Amino acid sequence: MKLGIIGVGHLATSILKGLARSGWNPADICLSPRGHGPDLARRDGYALAKDNADLVRRCDLVLLAVRPADAATTVDGLGWREGQVLMNACAGVSRAAIGAAAPAHIVRIMPITASELGASPTLVYPRTEAALPFLDALGSAIELDSEDQFEAATVSAAIYGWAQQLIIAGADWSAAQGLNPQTARELAARTFVAAGRMQAEQDAPMHDILASLCTPGGITAAGLDHLESNTVPEAWRSACDLVLGRLRGK
Incomplete structure (x- = not known):
């Protein structure tokens, strides 16, 4: 064919x-x-x-x-x-x-x-x-x-770009702390790949996988609390709504 x-x-x-x-x-x-x-x-x-x-x-x-x-x-x-x-x-x-x-x-x-x-x-x-x-x-x-x-x-096609922006932000921050820029880039990119594989390839509920990383008083929980208090999850969801509206001609 x-x-x-x-x-x-x-x-x-x-x-x-x-x-x-x-x-x-x-x-x-x-x-x-x-x-x-x-x-x-x-x-x-x-x-x-x-x-x-x-x-x-x-x-x-x-x-x-x-x-x-x-x-x-x-x-x-x-x-x-x-x-x-x-x-x-x-x-x-x-x-x-x-x-x-x-x-x-x-x-x-x-x-x-x-x-x-x-x-x-x-x-x-x-x-x-x-x-x-x-x-x-x-x-x-x-x-x-x-x-x-x-x-x-189809909103996931936009999220694909947003995820790359987060990878860039993580790599830039790490490089600013003194990591070799190429090392910082590889670390940030591979961390996102690892997170995606855990969610895609494990049978546990998605929130349970995340909760297993959030030790009370630990660094993951502290960072997530900070993001929540700055309405990052809400902004992410509203960005998804915006894209879907565009796709549907609204």
């Missing part, structure tokens, strides 16, 4: 690195002739479409990764045919919003740039067998039961 990518920007470039990492043949991937498409085709051997209609004609599985505001106009009039699968990676763009313009089977997905490491927890709705090999190459597919659930889960 040939994969086509419409919208070869930052996210698509990360996805291509992940596909290459997992062994996908560049000759089986066709890129649109805008953005980074021509350069990547010339450098790495990807096929290059003459235009988006040519890409749709040549491919059975198509990834759409353009700006959300451009999604409907981009897919309109491209000659979609029965049996094609369109993977829509445009945040906040519902299946209905592009369904009339692209009468293919539309699957919403939300990968993140960790795709290039094979570490993206990629949201998908609805489950579609044809898309699974692609999603597995990027990391792990997280299947949602409804489009409303998908929209709420």
Whole structure:
């Protein structure tokens, strides 16, 4: 099955690195002739479409990764045919919003740039067998039961960036205390990886895992109390609400 990518920007470039990492043949991937498409085709051997209609004609599985505001106009009039699968990676763009313009089977997905490491927890709705090999190459597919659930889960793509800001803050603070900057960076990053693995891979309730770290009078509890008193958890939740509102057009 040939994969086509419409919208070869930052996210698509990360996805291509992940596909290459997992062994996908560049000759089986066709890129649109805008953005980074021509350069990547010339450098790495990807096929290059003459235009988006040519890409749709040549491919059975198509990834759409353009700006959300451009999604409907981009897919309109491209000659979609029965049996094609369109993977829509445009945040906040519902299946209905592009369904009339692209009468293919539309699957919403939300990968993140960790795709290039094979570490993206990629949201998908609805489950579609044809898309699974692609999603597995990027990391792990997280299947949602409804489009409303998908929209709420998409907030995690913003949280991914916020977590990086916290890693930077921790690394900068440690470096300011005299740690080698590279050591500080590695320590902060690996601490977040370790915390994520504990929550993802343990069976205990999430709050119990946290409570096991919070010895009364200890440093973890003291720091969490300080964050709570400065309304950090409340601000975090309200930021999630803000992003979800944007995704739902509010």
